[in-house]
Amino acid sequence: MLNDSINSLNPEQKKAVLTTEGPLLILAGAGSGKTRVLTHRIAYLIEQGVRPYNILAITFTNKAAREMKERVCAITPEGDDVWVSTFHSSCVRILRREADKMGYDSRFSIYDADDSERLIREILKGMNISDKVLKPSSVLAEISAQKDKLIGPEKYAKLTEKDFRLKKISDIYTAYQKHLKSNNAMDFDDLIYVCTELFRTRPDVLEKWQDRFRYILVDEYQDTNASQYRLVSMLAQKYGNLCVVGDDDQSIYGWRGADIRNILDFEKDFKDTVVIRLEQNYRSGANILNAANAVIKNNVMRKTKTLRTAAGAGNMLHFYRARSDIEESAFIAEKIAEGVSHGGRYSDYAILYRNNSLSRVLEEGLIRAGIPYRLFGGVRFYGRREIMDILSYLKAICNPGDDMPIRRIINVPKRGIGDTTVAKLAEAAEENGISFYTALLSADAVPSLKGKTKQLEKFAELLVDLRDKAESESVSELIEDILDDTGYRSELEKENTDEARGRLENLQELVNKAVEYEQDNENADLAGFLEEVALVADVDAYTDNADTAVLMTLHSSKGLEFPTVFIAAFEEGIFPGFRAITSGKASDMEEERRLCYVGITRAKEELYFTSARERMQYGSRVANLPSRFLEEIPPDIVEHLSDDRAATENRRSFAYGANRVRPKPVNSYRMPEPKQAVTDFGPGDKVRHIKFGIGTVAAMEEKRDGSFEITVDFDNMGRRTVNSAFANLKKV
DNA sequence: TTACTATGGATTTTT
DNA sequence: TCCATAGTAA
Numbered sequence: 012m013l014n015d016s017i018n019s020l021n022p023e024q025k026k027a028v029l030t031t032e033g034p035l036l037i038l039a040g041a042g043s044g045k046t047r048v049l050t051h052r053i054a055y056l057i058e059q060g061v062r063p064y065n066i067l068a069i070t071f072t073n074k075a076a077r078e079m080k081e082r083v084c085a086i087t088p089e090g091d092d093v094w095v096s097t098f099h100s101s102c103v104r105i106l107r108r109e110a111d112k113m114g115y116d117s118r119f120s121i122y123d124a125d126d127s128e129r130l131i132r133e134i135l136k137g138m139n140i141s142d143k144v145l146k147p148s149s150v151l152a153e154i155s156a157q158k159d160k161l162i163g164p165e166k167y168a169k170l171t172e173k174d175f176r177l178k179k180i181s182d183i184y185t186a187y188q189k190h191l192k193s194n195n196a197m198d199f200d201d202l203i204y205v206c207t208e209l210f211r212t213r214p215d216v217l218e219k220w221q222d223r224f225r226y227i228l229v230d231e232y233q234d235t236n237a238s239q240y241r242l243v244s245m246l247a248q249k250y251g252n253l254c255v256v257g258d259d260d261q262s263i264y265g266w267r268g269a270d271i272r273n274i275l276d277f278e279k280d281f282k283d284t285v286v287i288r289l290e291q292n293y294r295s296g297a298n299i300l301n302a303a304n305a306v307i308k309n310n311v312m313r314k315t316k317t318l319r320t321a322a323g324a325g326n327m328l329h330f331y332r333a334r335s336d337i338e339e340s341a342f343i344a345e346k347i348a349e350g351v352s353h354g355g356r357y358s359d360y361a362i363l364y365r366n367n368s369l370s371r372v373l374e375e376g377l378i379r380a381g382i383p384y385r386l387f388g389g390v391r392f393y394g395r396r397e398i399m400d401i402l403s404y405l406k407a408i409c410n411p412g413d414d415m416p417i418r419r420i421i422n423v424p425k426r427g428i429g430d431t432t433v434a435k436l437a438e439a440a441e442e443n444g445i446s447f448y449t450a451l452l453s454a455d456a457v458p459s460l461k462g463k464t465k466q467l468e469k470f471a472e473l474l475v476d477l478r479d480k481a482e483s484e485s486v487s488e489l490i491e492d493i494l495d496d497t498g499y500r501s502e503l504e505k506e507n508t509d510e511a512r513g514r515l516e517n518l519q520e521l522v523n524k525a526v527e528y529e530q531d532n533e534n535a536d537l538a539g540f541l542e543e544v545a546l547v548a549d550v551d552a553y554t555d556n557a558d559t560a561v562l563m564t565l566h567s568s569k570g571l572e573f574p575t576v577f578i579a580a581f582e583e584g585i586f587p588g589f590r591a592i593t594s595g596k597a598s599d600m601e602e603e604r605r606l607c608y609v610g611i612t613r614a615k616e617e618l619y620f621t622s623a624r625e626r627m628q629y630g631s632r633v634a635n636l637p638s639r640f641l642e643e644i645p646p647d648i649v650e651h652l653s654d655d656r657a658a659t660e661n662r663r664s665f666a667y668g669a670n671r672v673r674p675k676p677v678n679s680y681r682m683p684e685p686k687q688a689v690t691d692f693g694p695g696d697k698v699r700h701i702k703f704g705i706g707t708v709a710a711m712e713e714k715r716d717g718s719f720e721i722t723v724d725f726d727n728m729g730r731r732t733v734n735s736a737f738a739n740l741k742k743v
Numbered sequence: 744t745t746a747c748t749a750t751g752g753a754t755t756t757t758t
Numbered sequence: 759t760c761c762a763t764a765g766t767a768a
Contacts, residue, residue: 071757099758124756142763143751199758234757267756366754368759388756422744429744546758566755588754606755629753630759 013054013086020044020051027287028052031059031226034247034281035254036274040318041303041612042294042572045256049228050079052254053093054086056226063092067224069243070097071231073547075570079230094224098239100546102202106209109216113209115195118538120410121545122191122198125399127151129415134186138179145179154184158200159236159268161207164188194413203238210245221249232257232277236268244280253281259314260307263566263606265598275314292318292612294572296325298648299618303611306643310601318612324648329619330641331652336580336626340376343577343621347382347560350575357383360560361573363610365586370562372627373579377560387563393544397503397514398521402544404493407448407474408481409537414440414447417474421451424502427466435459436467448474473497486540487525494518565610576614578607581622582635607640620649692742698723699743 017028024044027037028051039045049068057063070076076095083090094101103121110117122130131147131154157167164185171177191197197205210217227247229235232255235243247253255277262271278284292300300318307313333339347360362373367389377384392398400423406416418437422428439457440450451474454460454467473496481489494500500518503511528543529535561573565586580586587603611618620641625634641649692698694708706723 073758075757097758121758123758202758231757263755264757266754368753371759391756425745427744431744564755567757569757585754590754602755627759 013051013058016086017051017055020048021291023287023289023291024048024051027289028055030285030287031056031061031252033251034277034284036277036281036284036286037254037256037289038274038286038314038316039256039258039289040292040316041258041261041609042292043289043318044291044293045230045289046079046082048289049230049256050082050086052228053079053083053090057087057089057093061226063089065223065225066093066228067101067226067246068093068095068228069101069230070095071234072570073097073100075230076100097546098235098242099199099202102206102242103542103546105206105220106197106202109209112213112216113205114192115197115205118195118410120194120196120406120413121202121542122196122415123393123545124151124199125394126196126415127187127198129419130187130190131183134183134190138182138186140179140183145176145183150180150183153180154187155198155200156268157184158204159238161204161238161241163204163208194415195410196413196415200238203242207238207241207245210242217245218249221246225250226252227254229253229255230257233259233262233271233274234264234269235273236270237273240270240273251281258316259312260310260316260605261569261609263569263602263609265602271312275312288316290316290319292320295320295612295615296322298325298328299611299614301648302328302618302644303608305645306604306611306640307608309643310604312598312601326617327650328644328648329617329650329652330581330637331619331621332637333621333623334625336372336623337376339579339621339623339626340373341379343373343579343619344376344380344382346575346577346619347377348380351382355574356558357560358558359574360577361568361571361575361613362560362562362577362579363565363568363613364562364579365565365588365606367564368628369580369585373562377562382560383558384560384562385557387561388567392517392520393547395514395517397499397518400499401490401493401518401521402541404477404497405486405489405537405541408478408489409541411448411474411478412446417447417451421470424498426470428463428470432460432463432467481537485525485529486535486537487522487529489537490518490522490525565606568613569609572613572615574615575617575619576610577619577621578610579621580626581620581638581641583638584633584635586638587640604640607638697743705743 017025020028024047027035027048031052037045037048039048053066053068056066068076068079070079073096076097080090080093080095083093083095094104096104106113106115106119107117110119128147128151131151132142135142135145135147135150157163162170164181167184168178168181171181191201210220224246227243229243234257243253243255255274257274259271259274262269262274265271278286295303297320300320304317331339331342333342343362347357350359351357362384364370364373370386370389374384374386393402400420403416403419403423406413407420411417414437418433421433435457436450436454437447439454439460440447443450450457451467451471454471455464460467477489477493477496480492484492500515503515503518524544525540528540532539565578578586584592586607587600591599591603620638622635622637625632627633692708694710696708697705698708699705708721709724710722
């Protein structure tokens with residue numbers, strides 16, 4: 012059965028499956044069936060007598076890991092014993108067993124990005140540095156970048172001696188790392204970093220794990236950073252059976268430390284590497300592939316690779332330039348409605364955009380047209396305030412030695428313990444060399460906190476009480492208790508707003524997740540739940556079984572495919588983004604181009620690029636030119652829906668290209684206020700609306716932007732208020 | 744301590 | 759525009 016399955020692969024895929032020994036680099040173009048290859052490869056290894064236990068498969072998302080595991084298990088039951096997990100969870104699993112060798116307790120907690128940033132703020136405050144001078148997020152980014160490059164605090168200090176600003180960051184880095192260590196905590200980067208340190212300093216431990224993982228596979232290899240690369244190469248050193256799969260053209264996380272050289276230089280780093288190119292695309296029509304190939308061809312930093320397809324030309328691509336962002340969203344909504352009315356499903360449609368702030372106007376268009384949709388990204392579920400609050404309670408209960416979570420929730424809900432009190436407590440803790448929690452328990456001994464003893468005692472009691480309950484209760488029960496005992500739930504219920512109701516729903520969802528976790532894990536405990544929660548992302552929740560259109564950023568769309576794709580706001584200054592245009596670095600523009608390539612190759616049948624002549628951005632009206640990437644696509648495969656020659660001409664004369672004249676930032680050009688929307692009707696007149704039919708105008712109100720809010724009593728739809736800027740009412 | 748107003752800043756975010 | 763944070767008044 013496995014043999015039949017392997018025989019149905021194309022020659023390159025087959026070779027990739029059968030080449031089991033030695034270093035192997037698989038350059039897998041978009042839609043070339045790489046997951047199929049990987050799963051077959053694992054199954055084949057097992058069939059060849061490799062123990063599943065000796066195989067490690069690394070993916071970037073939990074979702075990918077889950078899917079791969081399922082697919083392997085579908086071929087062979089033994090697949091269940093293969094380690095399929097993300098870099099981070101693999102490292103956690105290793106470190107839980109080896110933590111003591113690196114001076115950590117095996118119950119170390121994991122800081123997510125928010126925890127880390129809060130800690131940085133804390134340190135900045137302690138060092139009396141304004142967060143205007145050094146932005147916590149950029150400090151964190153710098154520290155993260157160093158860890159990714161395996162540069163520890165000491166080494167960084169040496170490197171930055173001469174630069175005043177960097178010297179400061181170096182001090183913060185040192186303090187940050189010290190805090191993590193003393194709180195028995197690791198941030199995301201540490202998970203990898205500490206693991207590599209462990210392997211570097213303890214050859215005996217390394218060898219143990221080398222013997223364990225004789226066959227290693229890494230997916231999305233183009234997205235690995237230096238530390239991940241180091242980790243993998245150390246593990247693979249002894250047996251040399253390292254298979255990496257990636258597509259340099261889909262490297263879109265360079266800004267997060269992903270080092271494209273990992274893939275470009277793989278052959279240099281691993282002698283006798285076998286390179287296999289999967290260029291046969293099974294996803295899209297030829298026009299779409301040609302567009303993708305044509306765009307990516309403009310990048311210099313890449314391994315040459317051209318996608319082929321056996322499919323026919325397929326449909327033309329479409330470009331539409333609307334008058335405004337609102338009209339653009341209306342166009343997209345209309346196209347979806349049209350498609351669905353011809354028998355399509357909402358879930359056939361994906362709307363992709365460069366950044367999250369663009370989602371709102373697009374959503375509004377869908378809402379107006381009554382199209383069901385789901386939005387991915389934006390605020391992460393686990394990033395929501397109410398979720399983080401309750402998780403902080405859980406963390407405080409689980410690991411009271413960690414100050415951060417307690418400090419977060421000490422006054423949530425409000426219980427009269429303010430910043431000054433917290434600062435005093437922290438000081439007392441510092442002076443006595445005890446944890447914040449211990450200081451809290453004996454707060455009555457601190458004279459300066461006299462007036463607050465009552466509140467502090469009550470809070471301490473609450474925590475002790477909850478810790479007690481945690482001993483005997485399941486995680487979900489504990490969450491319920493936290494919600495009740497702290498008054499968190501009743502507070503939200505009292506608020507009685509839509510927002511509060513939404514928060515309550517989210518909290519219920521958190522309880523559900525806990526229940527799910529308990530059902531899935533035999534030895535479920537609080538620490539395990541927190542770990543799981545720390546290492547999941549929202550995209551992990553994406554499923555295609557709901558019949559709704561999907562909105563997400565281009566970044567999140569990687570790895571997915573849809574019959575019809577809209578790439579919205581395809582404009583200079585947005586995509587490519589303002590920063591990539593002005594930075595002058597060719598590599599920035601190349602990454603934008605790869606993102607464009609990713610977007611294009613998500614489409615199976617139809618691909619629309621949409622843009623607007625002017626749009627609201629940051630509160631003001633801006634006019635952007637169509638994206639330069641549009642001109643990189645052969646014109647004969649793009650249908651211009653807006654018959655907009657003038658704009659195209661305009662673009663031609665615009666000197667662009669980061670390597671030539673640096674263009675004026677397009678965002679700085681402000682459009683004059685629009686002409687007053689002309690209407691030839693007024694209250695009492697009969698009008699026709701494209702969707703709502705005939706009605707009588709009841710009222711008209713001029714808006715600041717010159718358009719009109721028009722209230723109409725429709726014969727069939729009742730009273731509706733529409734805006735003249737997009738409603739297109741006609742007098743009858 | 745909290746609740747209000749002014750101000751400034753604003754990609755992308757697999758873990 | 760919309761958000762988070764800093765500063766100020768009660």
